[in-house]
Structures are given as C-alpha cells and as structure tokens.
Amino acid sequence: MGLVGGEDGGVETVLVLGDQLDRGRGPLARARAGRSRVLFVESRATIRLPGWHRQRLHLVLAGMRRLAGELEAEGVEVDYRPAPSVPAGIAAHVREYQPAQVVAAAPSSFDGRRSLTALGVRLERSEAFLCHEDDFAAFAAGRARFRMEDFYRWQRRRLGYLMDGDAPAGGRWNFDGENRAGPPRDARAWPKALRQPLDDLDREVLAGLPEGSFGAAPDGLWPTSRAEALRRLEHVVAEVLPTFGPFQDAMLAEQPFLAHSLLSPALNVGLLHPKEVAEAIEVAWRTGRVPIASAEGLLRQVIGWREYVWGRYWQWMPAYRDRNELVATRPLPPVFRGGQTAMRCVGEVLRSVAARGYAHHIQRLMVLGNLGLLAGIEPLEMARWMQRGFVDGAEWVMLPNVLGMALFADGGAMATKPYAAGGSYLNRMSDYCKGCRFDPRRRTGPDACPFTTLYWDFLDRHAERLARNPRVARQVAASRHLGDLGEVRRRAGAVLDALDAGAL
Numbered sequence: 001m002g003l004v005g006g007e008d009g010g011v012e013t014v015l016v017l018g019d020q021l022d023r024g025r026g027p028l029a030r031a032r033a034g035r036s037r038v039l040f041v042e043s044r045a046t047i048r049l050p051g052w053h054r055q056r057l058h059l060v061l062a063g064m065r066r067l068a069g070e071l072e073a074e075g076v077e078v079d080y081r082p083a084p085s086v087p088a089g090i091a092a093h094v095r096e097y098q099p100a101q102v103v104a105a106a107p108s109s110f111d112g113r114r115s116l117t118a119l120g121v122r123l124e125r126s127e128a129f130l131c132h133e134d135d136f137a138a139f140a141a142g143r144a145r146f147r148m149e150d151f152y153r154w155q156r157r158r159l160g161y162l163m164d165g166d167a168p169a170g171g172r173w174n175f176d177g178e179n180r181a182g183p184p185r186d187a188r189a190w191p192k193a194l195r196q197p198l199d200d201l202d203r204e205v206l207a208g209l210p211e212g213s214f215g216a217a218p219d220g221l222w223p224t225s226r227a228e229a230l231r232r233l234e235h236v237v238a239e240v241l242p243t244f245g246p247f248q249d250a251m252l253a254e255q256p257f258l259a260h261s262l263l264s265p266a267l268n269v270g271l272l273h274p275k276e277v278a279e280a281i282e283v284a285w286r287t288g289r290v291p292i293a294s295a296e297g298l299l300r301q302v303i304g305w306r307e308y309v310w311g312r313y314w315q316w317m318p319a320y321r322d323r324n325e326l327v328a329t330r331p332l333p334p335v336f337r338g339g340q341t342a343m344r345c346v347g348e349v350l351r352s353v354a355a356r357g358y359a360h361h362i363q364r365l366m367v368l369g370n371l372g373l374l375a376g377i378e379p380l381e382m383a384r385w386m387q388r389g390f391v392d393g394a395e396w397v398m399l400p401n402v403l404g405m406a407l408f409a410d411g412g413a414m415a416t417k418p419y420a421a422g423g424s425y426l427n428r429m430s431d432y433c434k435g436c437r438f439d440p441r442r443r444t445g446p447d448a449c450p451f452t453t454l455y456w457d458f459l460d461r462h463a464e465r466l467a468r469n470p471r472v473a474r475q476v477a478a479s480r481h482l483g484d485l486g487e488v489r490r491r492a493g494a495v496l497d498a499l500d501a502g503a504l
Contacts, residue, residue, distance in 0.1 A: 011035065012103055013097065013101070013102045013103070014031050014102075014104065015102055015121060016038055016039065016104070017105075018060040018061070018269065019060070019270055019394065020104075020107075020270050021063045021064065021270040022270035023071075023226065024273075025127040025128070025273070026105035026124060027104065027124050031076050033074065033077070036077075037076075038071055038077070039078075039079045039090070039102070040064050040067075040078070040079070040080045041081050041082075041083050041090065042064070042080075042082040042089075043083060043084070044085070046086070047209075052213045052214075053214060053215040053390070054214065054216070054217055055215060055216070055218045055357040055391050056388065056390065057209055058205050058206060058209070059218075059224060059265055059391055060269060062224035063224045063271065065080070067225075070225075070226075081093060086116075091119075102119075102120070103122045104116060105126050105127070105128070106123045107126075108126070108128065108396050109394070110313075110395075111318075111395075128270060128273070129274065130155070130303055130307060131155060131303075133315075136151075136311030136312075137311075137314075148304060148308045149174065149304075151304065151307075151311070152173070152300055152305075152308070155307065156303070159303060161278050161279075161281070162281075169285070169292060169296075170296065174296070175292065175293035176297070178245060178246065179246055179249065179297045181246045181250060182429050182430075183429070184250070190258055191239045191243065191257075192239075193221060194235050195221050206218070214337075214389075215356075215357055216354060221262075222262075222265050222266075222391055223265075223271060224271075229271035229272045230272070232263065233263065233276065236262075237280045237281070240259050240260075241259075241281070241284060241290045241295070242289065243294070244294040245293040245297045246293070248297060248360075248362075250362075251345075251349075251360075251362060251367070253430075253432060256352045256355075256356070256360075257360070258360070261298060263277060265392040268394055274302050274306065277298075282295075309396065309401060312413075316400075317399075320400075321380055321403070323403055323410045323413075324409050326408060326462060326465075328372075328376040328377055328378055328379060328407065329378055330375055330376045330377045330378060330500070331378065331381065332382060333377070333502065333504075334501075335502060335504070336382075340502070341504055342504065343436070343438065345432035345436070346367060346368070348432055349363045349367045350368075353390070358390065358392075364386070365406055366421055366425065366426070368386075369405070369406025369419065370420065370421055370451065372406060372407055373406060373408060373418060373419070373420055373458070374455060374457075375454060375499060379402065380403070382402055382406075382407065383403055384398075405419060416471055417471035417472050418466070420458055421451065422449065422454075422456070423439075423440025423441070423449030427440040443491070444491050450495045450504060456482060456485075456488050456492075457489060457492035459472075459475055459479040460488070463476050
C-alpha cells in the first residue's frame with residue numbers, strides 16, 4: 001500500500017494506537033492544528049476477539065476517545081474511524097485524505113510493527129520506555145547470561161535514580177528482603193483507591209462492547225485520561241507509597257489492593273510515563289516522605305522489572321511465544337472462564353479478576369501462575385487469557401511473565417528456577433487457607449490441598465530435568481524419598497481430572 005504522494009500540501013497523518021495515548025512524546029507530540037491529522041482506528045476484529053475483560057476494552061477505547069476529543073479541542077484535525085481492522089482503517093483514511101505520509105510511534109508488539117511496516121507506515125522510535133530495545137540489546141551484547149538485578153543496577157547508574165554519587169541510596173541496591181512479610185494480623189487501615197465518576201463517554205463505550213467480553217463493568221477505578229492518571233500518581237506518592245514496601249508480597253481476601261500502586265494500566269497505555277513515576281519516587285524519598293525500602297521497591301518494579309521484561313520480549317521474539325520446554329498441553333481449565341472452585345485462593349483471585357481485571361503480582365505468579373505450572377497448562381493459551389483478562393495486559397508483558405516466570409516454559413531463560421509452591425507457601429503469605437475445605441499441610445487424601453499434592457507430583461514428573469537445577473535439586477531429592485509417593489501420584493491424577501471437569 002502506498003502511503004505517500006498526497007495532494008494536500010504535505011499534511012501528514014499521525015496514527016495513534018490504543019496503547020500510545022501520550023500526547024507529549026513521539027509523532028503525536030508535534031501534531032498541531034493545520035500541520036497534521038491524527039488517525040485513531042477502532043478495530044472491530046480486535047475488539048471482537050474472545051476473552052476480553054470489559055474493563056480492559058473500556059480503558060483502551062475510552063482513553064482513545066478522550067484523547068481524540070482533547071486534540072479536537074486544541075484545533076487538531078482528527079479522523080476517529082471504526083473499521084473492520086487497523087489495516088482497513090488506514091486504507092480508508094488514505095483513500096479519503098491522501099496524506100503526504102502516515103507516521104506512527106513503533107507499536108509495542110512484534111506483529112504490530114511487522115503489519116504497519118508492510119502497509120508503508122513510517123515508524124518512529126518508541127519513547128514509551130526509559131530503555132529502548134536497542135539500548136537493551138547493547139546492554140545484553142557480550143553478556144552470556146544476566147538477570148534482572150544486573151539490568152536494574154545498570155538502569156540505576158545511567159538514570160541516576162536513588163543514587164548518592166556512584167553508590168545506591170541507603171547503602172544497598174535492593175531492599176527486597178525487607179519487602180516479603182506475610183499478611184499483617186492486625187486490623188490496620190489500607191490506602192483507599194481513587195475512582196472517578198463515569199460520564200456519557202464511558203457509558204457510550206460500554207454500550208458498544210461485544211457480548212463476548214466478560215467481567216464487571218468499570219466503576220471508575222482505572223483512569224482513562226491524562227488528568228486522572230496524574231491525579232492517581234499524586235495519590236500514590238502521598239498515600240500509598242509510604243506503606244508499600246513490607247507487604248507487597250502478601251495476599252488478603254478482603255484487601256485486593258493492599259498498598260499496591262495500581263499504576264500499571266496507565267503506564268501501559270501511555271497515560272503516564274515511567275520517567276514521571278521514577279521522578280516522583282525520587283522526590284518522595286529525598287523529602288523524607290517515604291522510607292527507602294518502599295521507594296526502592298516501587299522503583300525496582302518501574303525501571304527494573306517492567307523494562308527488563310520489555311527488553312527481553314524484543315530480544316527473544318518472535319520464536320519466544322512458541323516455547324514450551326516442559327511440554328505442557330492441558331487446556332485452560334473451566335475455573336479460569338468463570339467456573340466454580342473449592343480452592344479458596346484460586347476463587348478469591350479469579351473473583352478479583354472478574355470484578356476489576358486485576359490481581360497483584362504475587363497473586364498472578366504464586367496462585368494463578370503456580371496452578372498453571374503445576375497442572376501443566378499450555379503456555380500460550382494461559383498467556384493469551386491473561387493478556388486479554390487483565391486491565392494492564394499486553395503481549396510484551398504477558399509472554400515473558402507467563403511463559404518465563406510463571407510457567408518455566410522457556411526452560412529458565414527468564415527465571416533461575418520454576419516458581420512452584422505448595423499450600424504451605426500460600427498459607428504463610430495469605431489468609432486464603434483460613435476457612436478453605438483443603439488442608440495445606442496434607443498432600444494425600446480427599447482434604448489434601450491441591451497445590452500441595454500437585455507440587456510434589458510436579459517435582460516427581462520433572463525430576464530428571466529439575467535435579468540438574470541447583471535451586472530446586474534439594475526439593476527434588478526430597479520428593480524421591482516420599483513414603484507415600486504412589487498415593488501422591490494417584491491423588492494428583494484425581495485433582496487434575498477434577499480441574500479439567502470444573503469440579504475441583
């Protein structure tokens with residue numbers, strides 16, 4: 001498709017995708033009245049894909065429509081175009097307006113970049129991250145093996161956040177050891193999440209969502225405008241970050257947010273930039289408003305883990321999405337699609353996903369991901385479910401996190417060990433086991449916790465491979481000496497059959 005040689009005096013079209021809602025960066029930053037048009041395409045093919053959470057679709061579509069309205073209020077010409085697909089929308093726009101060129105910030109997905117390049121769209125370097133994928137490739141060059149901590153320290157040094165000269169603030173690079181406390185046993189008050197009332201635009205978006213989407217309708221929890229995203233950032237720094245650190249790995253049934261920032265949806269669609277969040281953390285610590293362990297913990301998530309995942313995605317794609325080193329083939333069980341379960345931990349986390357398209361990182365990794373790992377759920381199917389079911393979902397987020405961290409499908413490229421755990425871990429880090437019909441201490445019998453049973457069965461099934469991993473070799477050796485290993489295997493078979501049937 002030729003997208004150059006227009007007839008209107010050199011006016012270019014800036015294409016804005018649903019996760020590129022940053023007015024101040026990329027080609028959108030230079031869009032001015034009379035100098036360019038801005039094109040938004042609502043792709044019916046994408047919207048109608050099965051498995052979208054209503055709040056995920058709403059976040060993107062409402063964000064696009066609000067930004068389009070703000071640009072029009074500035075006098076910028078906007079073509080907001082529903083279309084069968086993004087390519088079809090671009091083609092229709094070109095036929096109608098004959099732009100000098102169509103330009104866009106490079107998409108965040110491998111397939112998106114390949115598609116727009118084939119269409120003749122000129123892609124400019126993405127500014128959505130502090131470490132561009134080319135910079136990550138330069139960092140990785142010559143390193144046979146490295147981990148997130150290596151990358152994170154490199155980021156800290158080059159960006160200067162929480163640094164005192166050449167040394168890390170507080171004398172340590174990482175305060176993770178202080179941020180792994182189990183749930184507090186007192187009745188403390190947790191920060192309240194902000195919300196904004198829904199308006200006519202929200203209601204218009206919701207009325208047009210496909211019937212195949214799932215989950216509760218939004219209640220104003222997730223910001224869909226730049227102004228609301230900035231208000232959330234101010235709230236996080238003032239009210240949430242001071243208590244973030246110690247309990248970031250804890251899980252409480254009645255407190256889905258604890259002291260988590262809830263900023264990832266705004267970051268992932270471009271309503272906030274990681275530089276803004278990192279600078280706010282820096283100022284909050286320098287002015288004595290937050291302890292170093294809390295400041296460093298959130299900074300590590302924003303400029304460390306988030307950008308590490310982004311870099312790894314581009315380093316390994318497109319072959320990465322086909323990785324399945326443990327040969328996991330089980331279809332996604334019915335409980336993930338609204339089925340019932342007697343496992344209180346799984347039920348509570350999936351209820352949170354249905355209610356708000358959200359679960360925090362430990363709930364994702366050590367409840368949902370752990371179940372997927374132990375049960376042998378097919379990796380790409382689980383990654384796609386999370387990509388569409390979580391309000392902050394994106395392919396670049398979910399492939400490394402689900403295939404790598406949660407399911408060990410890449411054989412250890414992302415993580416040095418499989419994050420497998422039995423019921424004892426869940427009992428220590430949550431209040432889910434209280435009142436559950438299953439006993440986390442038991443691995444056999446009808447009341448045995450499915451996680452405990454499947455944990456020992458997982459070690460047994462993959463013993464040959466895992467015995468070579470020094471981080472889990474001791475547990476594998478212990479599994480081989482279980483006196484009731486035969487019963488564990490039988491119980492695991494019954495658990496997996498019940499999981500497949502939606503009867504667990």
